[in-house]
Amino acid sequence: MSVPGPAGTALVIGEALVDVVIHPGQPAQDIPGGSPANVALGLSRLGRDAELDCWIGTDARGQAVREHLEASGVRLTPGSDGAARTSTAQATIGANRAATYVFDLDWNPPFPQRAEGTAAPLLVHTGSIAAILEPGAATVERVLSEFRATSTICYDPNARPQLMGTPEQARTQVERLISLADLVKCSDEDIEWFYGEDADIEEVARGWLKLGAAVVVVTRGKQGSLAVTASGLRMEVPADPTVVVSDTVGAGDSFMGGLEDGIWAEGLVGADQREALRNIDAAALERVLRHAAAIADITVSRAGANPPTRAELDARPSA
Numbered sequence: 001m002s003v004p005g006p007a008g009t010a011l012v013i014g015e016a017l018v019d020v021v022i023h024p025g026q027p028a029q030d031i032p033g034g035s036p037a038n039v040a041l042g043l044s045r046l047g048r049d050a051e052l053d054c055w056i057g058t059d060a061r062g063q064a065v066r067e068h069l070e071a072s073g074v075r076l077t078p079g080s081d082g083a084a085r086t087s088t089a090q091a092t093i094g095a096n097r098a099a100t101y102v103f104d105l106d107w108n109p110p111f112p113q114r115a116e117g118t119a120a121p122l123l124v125h126t127g128s129i130a131a132i133l134e135p136g137a138a139t140v141e142r143v144l145s146e147f148r149a150t151s152t153i154c155y156d157p158n159a160r161p162q163l164m165g166t167p168e169q170a171r172t173q174v175e176r177l178i179s180l181a182d183l184v185k186c187s188d189e190d191i192e193w194f195y196g197e198d199a200d201i202e203e204v205a206r207g208w209l210k211l212g213a214a215v216v217v218v219t220r221g222k223q224g225s226l227a228v229t230a231s232g233l234r235m236e237v238p239a240d241p242t243v244v245v246s247d248t249v250g251a252g253d254s255f256m257g258g259l260e261d262g263i264w265a266e267g268l269v270g271a272d273q274r275e276a277l278r279n280i281d282a283a284a285l286e287r288v289l290r291h292a293a294a295i296a297d298i299t300v301s302r303a304g305a306n307p308p309t310r311a312e313l314d315a316r317p318s319a
Contacts, residue, residue, distance in 0.1 A: 003046070003047035003048065003310065004264075004265035005264040005265045005266070005267055005269070006122065006264075006267060006269070006270070007049075008049065008119065008121065008122035008123075008269070008270070009049045009050070009051060009119070009121040009122065009123075010040070010043050010048050010049065010050045010051070010121060010122065010123045010124075010125065010260065011051055011053065011077075011112060011121035011123070011124045011125070011143075011147070011151070012036050012037075012039055012040040012043075012050060012051070012052045012053070012124075012125045012126070013036065013052075013053040013054075013109060013112065013124070013125075013126045013130060013139070013140055013143050014034065014035065014036020014037065014039075014052075014053075014054065014125075014126050014127060014128060014129070014130035014131070014140070015034040015035065015036055015037065015054060015055070015087060015105070015107060015128065015129050015130050016032070016033075016034040016036070016037035016052060016054035016055075016056050016065050016069065016080075017032075017033060017034040017037070017056075017065070017086060017087040017088055017089055017105070018030050018031065018032055018033065018061045018064065018065060018086060018087070018088045018089070019031045019032070019033035019034075019088075019089050019090075019091045019305075020088055020089070020090045020091065021091045021093065021099075022090065022091065022092045022093065023093045024093070024094075024095070028090075030061065030064065031305075032064055032065040032068035032069070033089065033091075033305050034054070034065075034087075034089070034128075034129075035127055035128035035129070035156065035158050035252075035253050036052070036054070036125065036126060036127055036128060036130055036253075037052060037054060037065070037069060037074075038253035038254070038257075038305045038307070039125055039127070039156075039253050039256050039257045039260070040052040040069065040074045040125075041068075041069060041072050041074055041257075041305075041307060042253065042254050042256075042257030042258070042261075042295065042307035043257050043260060043261060044069075044072045044073040044074045045072050045073075045307055045308065045309045045310070046257070046261045046295075046308075046309070046310045046313070047310050048261060048264065050073070050074050050075070051074065051075040051076070051077055051112075051121075052069060052074050052075070052076055052077065052080065053076075053077040053080060053109050053110065053112040053143075054076065054077075054080045054109060055080065055082070055083045055087075055106065055107055055108055055109040055136065056076075056080060056081050056083055056086045056087075057081065057083045057084060057085045057086040058081050059085055059086055061085075061086035061088070062081060062083070062085075062086040065086060066081070077110065077112045077113075078110070078113070079109075079110035080109065080110065082110065083106050083108070084106065085106065087103070087104060087105040087106055087107070088103070088104045088105075089101050089102070089103050089104075089105075090102040090103075090104075101160065101162065102162065103129070103160070103162060103163055105129060105133060105163070107129065107130060107133045107134075107135070107136035107137075108135050108136050108139075109130075109136050109139055109140075110139075111139055111142065111143065112143065120147065120150035120151060121147065121150070121151050122151060122152065122264070122269040122270045123151055123152045123154060123260055123264065123269045123270075124143065124144065124147045124151045124152070124153050124154065125154040125155070125156075125256070125260060126140050126143070126144065126154075126155060126156075126177075127155055127156030127157060127158050127256070128156065128157075128158035128160065129158075129160055129163055131155070131157070131173065131174075131177055132160075132163065132164050132170060132173055132174075133163060137173070140177075141176070141177065141180075144177060144180040144181070145180060148180055148271065149271060150270070150271050151269075151270065151271055152182045152183065152263070152268070152269045152270060152271065152273065152274070152277065153180055153181045153182050153183075154181065154182065154183040154184075154185075154256070154259075154260055155177050155178060155180075155181040155183070155184050155185075156184070156185045156186065156252065156253075156256045157174045157177075157178075157184075157186050157190055157194070158186075158187075158190060158252065159189070159190040159193045159194060161193055167193055167194050167195070167196070170194060171194045171195065174194060175208075175211060178208050178211045178212070178213055179211045179212045180212070181212070181213050182213065182214045182215070182274060182277055182278075183213070183214065183215050183217075183259060183260070183263065183277070184208055184213045184215070184216045184217070185216075185217045185218075185219065185252075185255065185256045185259055186205075186216075186217075186218055186219075187218065187219045187220070187221075187252055188201050188218055188219065188220045188221070188223075191204050191205075191218065201218055201220070201226070202218075202226065202228065202234075205218055205226070205228050206228055209228060209229070209230050213230070214229065214230050214274065214277045214278040214280075215227060215228075215229050215230070215263075215277060215278075215280065215285075216228050216229075217259060217289070217292075219252060219255055221239070222239050222241070223238070223239065224236060224237050224238040224239040224293070225237050225239075225255075225289055225292070225293065227285060227289055229278065229279075229280060229285065230278040230279075231278055231279045231280070233280070233281075233282055233285060235282065235285055235286060235289065237286065237289040237290055237293060239293065240293065240297055251296050251299055251300045252296075253305060253307070254292075254295050254296045254298075254299035254305070254307040254308075255292045255293065255295065255296040256292075257292075257295065257307060258291050258292030258293070258294070258295035258296060259288060259289075259291075259292045261291065261292075261295075262287065262288030262289075262291040262292055263277060263280075263288055265287075265288075265291070266280070266284045266287070266288065268280060268284075294313060294316060295307060295308060295313060298312060298313065298316070
């Protein structure tokens with residue numbers, strides 16, 4: 001299997017948990033998940049060397065999470081299993097096949113130490129609950145601040161209204177993290193929660209560029225994605241209307257991992273490539289967006305947060 005781009009590691013810091021998934025008329029299922037964990041899983045399945053700094057227990061659910069991640073090649077950083085219990089998210093699938101969540105969380109991960117002689121990661125990702133929920137949010141911000149000197153920083157705010165307080169409170173933290181990030185991905189629904197239903201999606205995205213981001217991508221469901229860059233590029237990529245959607249669990253995480261894998265393939269990861277990422281050209285940006293969309297399409301075509309391997313991606317007729 002050929003994995004394009006430079007060799008190196010992706011470090012993901014964020015929650016790994018168990019989704020207790022409830023479909024109408026069916027018994028609940030325990031499925032390992034968590035937005036950052038899904039991103040780490042997606043990157044590893046695409047052939048990237050991915051490690052996850054998380055906070056799970058050694059209980060049965062924690063063991064299930066570990067086995068799920070390690071089966072796809074994700075490594076857990078030392079101390080990631082120090083929680084008294086493994087967190088859960090009850091995901092109820094509605095008639096529109098979208099999920100609504102109720103959380104039972106504990107978040108206090110260790111700071112990820114690098115072994116002596118180990119190269120710094122080329123890319124660091126965080127997002128969702130991990131970036132907001134204390135006490136672990138302070139560790140997340142420290143990771144982004146310290147690794148920014150060596151790594152491309154990627155952030156997905158991924159609004160969770162039940163856990164983030166008021167939109168105004170969450171927005172303050174989100175914008176502080178965006179100021180540390182290079183690549184930011186967010187959904188239009190998330191932006192509307194952070195900034196209000198009348199918010200101009202593109203105006204918000206351009207505001208995030210002014211905070212320091214190099215590339216901001218907004219996913220808009222059936223309308224596809226919109227990207228803006230620090231160098232002034234603007235690009236829209238339509239959604240594929242032929243995709244049969246099983247459910248939308250993990251779609252945004254798969255898209256995020258696809259963006260990260262895409263810029264990696266373009267050689268635009270690592271702090272020394274920060275300026276090159278800010279000046280990504282139109283052809284490369286379109287390749288990255290279409291790559292992320294193809295990965296998300298495969299994920300939503302089957303149940304749960306089940307991102308594709310690179311072999312599956314390469315086997316697509318349009319690959």
